[in-house]
Amino acid sequence: MSTFAPYPPPSLETAEHPEQLRRVAIEPLSRVEGHGKVTLLLDENDRVHQVRLHIVEFRGFEKFIQGRPYWEVPVMVQRLCGICPVSHHLAAAKAMDQIVGAHPLTPTAEKVRRLMHYGQILQSHALHFFHLASPDLLFGFDSDPARRNIVGVAQAHPEVAKKGVLLRKFGQEVIRVTAGKRVHGTGAIPGGVNKSLSLAERDALLKDIYQTIAWCREAVHLARRLYEQNPQLYNEFGRIDAHQLALIRADGAMDLYHGGLRARSRDGQTLFDHLDYNHYWEHIFEEVKPWSYMKFPFLRALGPEAGWYRVGPLARVALCDFIPTPFADQERREFLAWAEGAAAGSTLGTHWARMIEMLHAAEVIKDLLHDPDILGEELVTRGERQERGIGIIEAPRGTLIHHYRVNEEDVVTRCNLIVSTTHNNQAMNESIRQVARRYLDGRRLTEGLLNHIEVAIRAFDPCLSCATHALGRMPLMVELIDAQGRSVDRLTRDASAAC
Template identity: 50%
Template sequence: MYASRPLEPDSARPDRVAPAVPARQISLDAPAPLGDQGRVTIRLDAAGAVDEARLHIVELRGFERYLEGRPFAEIPQVVQRLCGICPVSHHLAAARAMDQLAGYARLTPTAEKLRRLLHYGQMVQSHAVHFYHLAAPDLLLGHETAQNRRALVAVAEAFPEMATQGVLVRRFGQEVVRAVMGRRGQDGGAVPGGMSRPLAPQMREMLRGDVDQVIDWTEGALLMIARLHATNPDFYAGFGAVAGPMVGLVTPSGASDFYEGVLRARSAAGGPLFDKIVPAGFDTVIETRPAPWSDTEFPHLKGIGPEEDWYRVGPLARIQICDLLTSEKAEAERQRLLAQGEGRALHGVLFHHWARMVELLHAAEVIRDLLDDRSLCGLDLMAERSAERPLQAVAMIEAPRGTLVHRYSGDEAGRITACKLIVPTTHNTHAMNAALGQVVRRHLRGRDITEALLGHIEVAIRAYDPCLSCATHALGQMPLEVELRDASGHLLSEIRRGIRGEVSCATPG
């Protein structure tokens, strides 16, 4: 296992990784069948040392304009098509914003519980996919394994019981979502003011009969993770570790809540930056600014220096900014994870996988408690409309990958006039770039882009679980194209990995 091999100390590296020449650029392109493209650019300075590494995210940003003019009732259903990876999060964030615009101040207890069940079901499904299908090949098989073997199929061969559990845990999350929304996710779900369909009692009983097994399996996976980290704690703590602030939602009392809450931020050292910021006050503490290297505006913390105002969201941030998880077993596991820092904040990217499984356990426990409530199958699904209807609304929700922001403006006719969405991958862009820079500086040697280096880069990106198809390798078939060019753009060398894992190299004459 690669984690048992200690990192080479920085002092062992040569003073130069390449001769002193004008700046060169190394580009890693990943074809993206889902429609967006990920490309990593490594820039060397004039001395040949790594200057920076950057993940470029090319996305179609026309979706927000597409929502303009649509009636409030359509928005929760339409935004599900924005992301095939976490449609439920967009669905619920939009529904909560439409509640406000349509004049619903408070939901019925049953509608509130059904929305929470739906959201925590997606948490289980998404976290299971990431850990068992995407992270497990890296963690269990190691970087030394050939890329076309470092995959879910190989995990199933080497660890058949864990692979089976992963499939079933994922399916349980999917069944929770299906029970609330319908088989295709279009038959039901959230609508402005409540829910469109009740939960069938037989579905509640079926899910309740399965959830305890999911909890037991997740506890077993967490025990495995703890043992894995113990094999080489310095590696796991140091890989891709760059200290930075953390942001996420908590309840007003400080407990974790994935469905709603107030915004809290902690510094890289774990100290408070701000707290109890309501969704409508989001732009008082976070602003978006353009970057010279991208068409997308990126969020930054206000009132902090330009070099330190980036932050991270997601599982590793969430388990550190909250005061507790409200479920007993998950809180105990959170404390075991936090103890790895010995009183300091955790910033190593591989801790994301551990944090993600702590959250999966918490989500399963929350689902169990919801299913124990027979009122979950009640018929009081729609709230009473209030007289007051604001023209602007902001909703924030903790998607599996981090904080998701939906901000809308509407008119008196009940149609959207403006929309702005900030997704977790956008929040995490600077954090991912910082982690990539640390990994590349440690592992790039000379001018050769090896498969081992590509493996390290992929692991660093996947730890953040970005909404990019290029970050996944469920079957180990992740095509990559790697180019090394000089400052004038002349191609120095090229490496391509095909869909079946075959590697071809070319050097221009």
């Protein structure tokens, strides 16, 4: 062990003497949305001194939306992302509802938007579980990287892969009939929507909804089975004790479209509940760190050191009092009760929770398809013009905040976006540090070991594109640099995960 770098360090965020340490970079991360990298600083004995998740893209939507007319915002900002554009589209539309004084929306507008949103939840969760995460879970974290991908899943488990693809397709179809296009539509406009469903559109979706629900139930059971096959690993892998934050409906139910904010501390205390989200900025602050383009939000009352928290499926399933659809609520109760709550605090339990939410989304879609309001003709409402608009929604990855100011000439003068992945920034960093301590510390690095880091990140389903306001395929490059900064070795993996 180096005499200059004491071990163990108090935190793995910043090494005391980085100049004496070897740097290993996992760059870019694979099977996540967007571009990011993880850097590790190791001493000569392969002891880990520093672990950081970096977001290396910068997109700047908050700046270039300035000067644009407010009605353009829901369509423009959704270009942040190709996976969850609907979330940005709807969060911005909710903010613009406030700008045009539209409250409440017409029943048709509210329900068509909800249909769009739950279609988005369904397709995004299916994409993440089947396409991105399932290769690790089905084959093992350090299995042959040549088959640790969706193609490998399709070869080894064709039925699983097929259902994943068709579930996503159904969600995309829900989006198409509500927004006009599967990706980057225009359905939500300030004060409402620009279309409702035709009978033919509704009937086409109804034809497939019961099969969709059945497959979603199977997916929950698959996620549970994978967890139960190796409970010790799943319970402890990347586990962190985090405060949690989510939108909750007024009666305590899970509601991914609208509600008040609920935050609970890691020891189970309610920090705030049913908080009017128009006041989020009084309770959530953001910290900037020089080594990442992604900010670090924290709960103001707890400060930047202790106030970091988790959002997303695990937080939502744990924080809600119930899920207002029967199959999903049954699964929620079993999830929370499993091994006295062991899965409900586990990073890899997020996959199980995510599938419960996907089932919930399918059930909500079914209920909405049976609601005649989605066929209605009253699409838009208006009220007294406002200067400030805040829209918060539970996106697939977690709480999404859009905050705008619009001047008297109808153009945006200020924009602040706090996306789900940004909320989870510190939680992801803490989780990969735990993995580094447990699995990498003191060992010779291999591709499989490095993938452990990515498995922890993937559990959060981060969207690094959204978080920095980047799209692309994510091959992996690991570079070994010696203490003098010389490149000793480099390992590159292409997008098909072949070394």
